[in-house]
Amino acid sequence: MNGPLTRVRVAVAAPVDGTFDYVVPSEAEAACCVPGGRVEVPFGAGRRMGVVVEQLGDEECAVETLKEVLRILDDRPALGAAELRLGAWLASYYHAPLGEVLALMLPSALRDGGTLDVPVAMGWRLAEGAPAVLPRAPRQNAALQRLREAGGALPDEALRAHAAALRTLAARGWVERVEVAAGRGREEPHVPAHDVVLNAAQVEAHRAVRDGLGSFAPFLLYGITGSGKTEVFLAAMDDVLAEGGQVLVLVPEIALTPQLVARFSARLGGGLVVFHSGMTDRARRDAWLMARDGRVRVVLGTRSAVFIPLPRLGLIVVDEEHDASYKQQEGMRYHARDVAVVRASQCGVPIVLGSATPSLETLHNARQGRYRLLRLDARAAGAVPPRLELLDVRRRPMREGLSAPLIDRMRGHLMAGGQVLLFLNRRGYAPALTCHACGHVEHCRQCSAPMIVHRAHGRLVCHHCGAERPLPAHCSACGSAELEMQGVGTERLEMALQGLFPEFPIERIDRDTTRRKGALEGKLARARSGEARILLGTQMLAKGHDFPGVTLAVVLDADRGLFSSDFRAPERLVQLIVQVAGRAGRAERPGEVLIQTHQPDHPLLQALLRGGFDACAEALLHERRLAALPPFAHLALLRAEARGAERARALLERVAAWLAEIRAGVVAHGPATAPLERRAGRFRYQLLLSAPRRDQLHPLLDRLLSELRTWPEGRGVRWSLDVDPQDMG
CATH class of the missing domain: 3.40.1440.60 (PriA, 3(prime) DNA-binding domain)
Structure with a gap:
């Protein structure tokens, strides 16, 4: 027909x-x-x-x-x-x-085919007769204060940290459940805050961003920890919201959203939604739809929030722009920071990339004039930056990763009323279970990696594929009972600290202790209040949090990043050290930072000690230029994995031969086994492609992928392309 x-x-x-x-x-x-x-x-x-x-x-x-x-x-x-x-x-x-x-x-x-019908947002407001203060109820008082500051109803997402307290208050009739007017951001004009006083550097940074409103203008807000970057963000957001615009704010970790939601809501009022992977599918859909329909002013979210439609977008903010969490590692391997810059360009709006430790790529863009550099070099409110010190642990006896001088220094700070923060980026009890009789190390049966000891649960766990098995009593190779737990993880260190400092409460913050809903918020609240005197954790503890009572911050194992096969490892090590250091001395008391190391003379650590992050960045950029690595080259990583090692290798060898034949100006390194050769039962190989310019690399990738899909070597092989790879494993 x-x-x-x-x-x-x-x-x-x-x-x-x-x-x-x-x-x-x-x-x-x-x-x-x-x-x-x-x-x-x-x-x-x-x-x-x-x-x-x-x-x-x-x-x-x-x-x-x-x-x-x-x-x-x-x-x-x-x-x-x-x-x-x-x-x-x-x-x-x-x-x-x-x-x-x-x-x-x-x-x-x-x-999955769900409807575009706009949801009704629910929230809380104060009821008549709500008391001003409740005796001996700090959490309920905090919830009441949040609602009082807002001057009206707040949505559930803005009050997540107070959920339990609100239920108690509701049972007593002091708060009530209401529909939140999601369209309020459109109907009620935003009134910028006038009681916030910025220092001279903040005023200059804010003025630059304000002058860029209405057109594409990329900024790098490079400010030391505690210098007040967030206040600059908020001042610029005030300008956009006052004109009826919308703002997208990206943060790297879910852990950072509760405190920022509280701070943004108190300053900006209603009209804010969050968006991250920890929410239910329905909650994410509702937030997405309200943003798309212009019913909210501000979206605060992690990586995937970069895609949320905002019809009146006026500003994008990327906090902690250097963080590796912005890079997606499965499926389409996009970098949310880079996508945000492109989105700002396409929409004709300014974007502010904030960091105390900018990525070398972003710093290079600023030096080349592609981004405007805004500096904040002093801590807000006159706080003094912490003093950095290398603690040489060579030939010193160690107690579960702690040297005697460190233990003495910790005790001094604790007795003086300060808090101590210990950073160890290795969770679990011990990173290996070794047989003293034959030397056998218990490995994952699916991965080429040792199983991690989680003693509290009596389990061996693979941190790569998630496989678990009971903690054995005998060696699986020789049957000996002489098993030793080698190395120190956060679980083991916590037990050691309990023995060394029984009088001081300890809070451990890592993925194992924060799985339960609300656990992270509770731990961070105890850390900020000073109830916990010793804070121990992984990267979750080091990023972006404000702990005013911390006077001593310690990096326990700084050497791991100095000799890694990943060319980005030294950059990340310095960023982590500086981020950890930024947790110390943020209030009126001066702070100290100790770095335990067996390599006190290493040039990178010496550069950090003498010239701070700027000196390290200068040295690393020089190395990258000599080695033709980003930002002085553009990379793509082709990964292949298969049940048989030869299948994966053969596919990449065919790619390397094809590249050599066409001579397109792109250099192929490999193929080589991945740093973790076997994961989840599959052998892994990779081929690194490098070109001095993007316009050389990308046309070739188009040709390559078109060819590769037709090759018989690809049968039975999973392969993926990672443009601008951040993780070389």
Whole structure:
């Protein structure tokens, strides 16, 4: 049957390149089948969700030549023109199928066909007769104060840290459940805060950002820890919100969202939603829809929040821009910071990248004039930066990773009323279980890595694939009972600290102790209040938190990053040390930072000691230039894994041979085994591609991927492409 029919071009959520044309069954349905709308279409032997990217109009065509759209899911576009434009860039730059990219830009509830109906937001407000202060109820008083400061109702997300206290208050009739006017951000003009006094450097930084409003203007806000970067963010956000605009704020970790939500809500009022992986699918969908419909002023979120539609976007802020958490390590391996810069450029809005330890790539962009550099070199409120000291532990006796001078220094700070923070980026009790009789180390059966001892649960755990087994009583190789737990993790260190300092409460913060909902917030609250005197943890503890009582911060194992095969390891080590150091001496008391090391003469540590992060960055950039590494080159990492090692290696050898044959100016390093050769039962190889310019690398990647998909060596091999890789493992 022939006749005038409307064709649409659909990006199907499937791992295939290109778009596919379909016929819209009727004229009435064609009116709804517009770019950005979701449709369900037949694909292969089944059906898939897709996004319409183009309506091709009425044409004479035979029905049998094209399949029909099965179902139109939206009566209005789910993704607007700005999001489609960003999706096209993502697909091109990261060499990913457009359909999968557009699906990734939607919350999972919408990828699964959920409705675009806008939810009703729920929250809390003070009830009549609510008391000013409750005796001996600090958490309930904190919840009451939050609502009092807001001057009205606040949504649930802004009060997550007070959930338990609010339930208690509600039972006593002092707070009540209400619908939150999600459209308030549009109807009520935002009034900027006038009682916040900025210092001269903050005023200059704020003025620069304010002058850039209304056009694309990238800034690097480079400020030492405690210098008041957040106040500059808030001042710029005030300007945007006062004009009716919206702001996107990205943070690297879920752990940072509760304190920022509280701070932003107190300063900016309502109209804020959060967006991160710890939320339920429904909560993420609701936040996404409210932002898309312009019903909220501010979106505060982790990596995936960079895709949230904001029709009145006026400013993007990326806090802790250097953090590796912004890089997605599965599927489409995008970098949220880089995507945010492109989005700001496409939308014509300023973007502020904030950090005390900028990535070398961002610092280089600022030095080249691509970003405007804004410096904050002094701590706010006159606080003095902490004193940095290397503690040489060579030939010193160690007690569970603690040297005697460190123990003495800790005791001095604790007796003087200070808090002590210990950073050890290794969770569990011990990193290896070794047989004293034969030397055998208990390895994961699926990975080429030792099992980690988790003594409290009596388990051996693989931190790569998640495999577990009971802690054995005898060696699996020789049967000996002489098993030794070698090395120190946070669990073991906590037990040692309890023995050394029984009179001082300890709070351990790592992934193992914060799995339960609300556990992290509670631990951070005890740390900030001073109830916990010794703080011990991994990176979760080191990033972005304000602990005013900490007077001594300690990096226990600084040497691991000095001799890594990953060229980024020294940069990350220095960033971590500086971030940990930033937790000390943020109030009126001066702080100290100790770095335990067996390498006190290492040039990088000496540079840090004498010239701070600037000196380290200068030295590392010099090394990168000599080695032709980012930011002086552009990389792509091709990974391959298979049940048999030869299959994975053979595919990458074919790629290397193809590259040598075409001589495209791209250098191939490898193939070589991955640093973790076997994971989850699969052997892993990788091939690193390097080019001095992006316009050399990306056209070649397009050609390569087109060829690679046809090669027989690819059968039975999982392969992936990582553009601008951050993790070389």
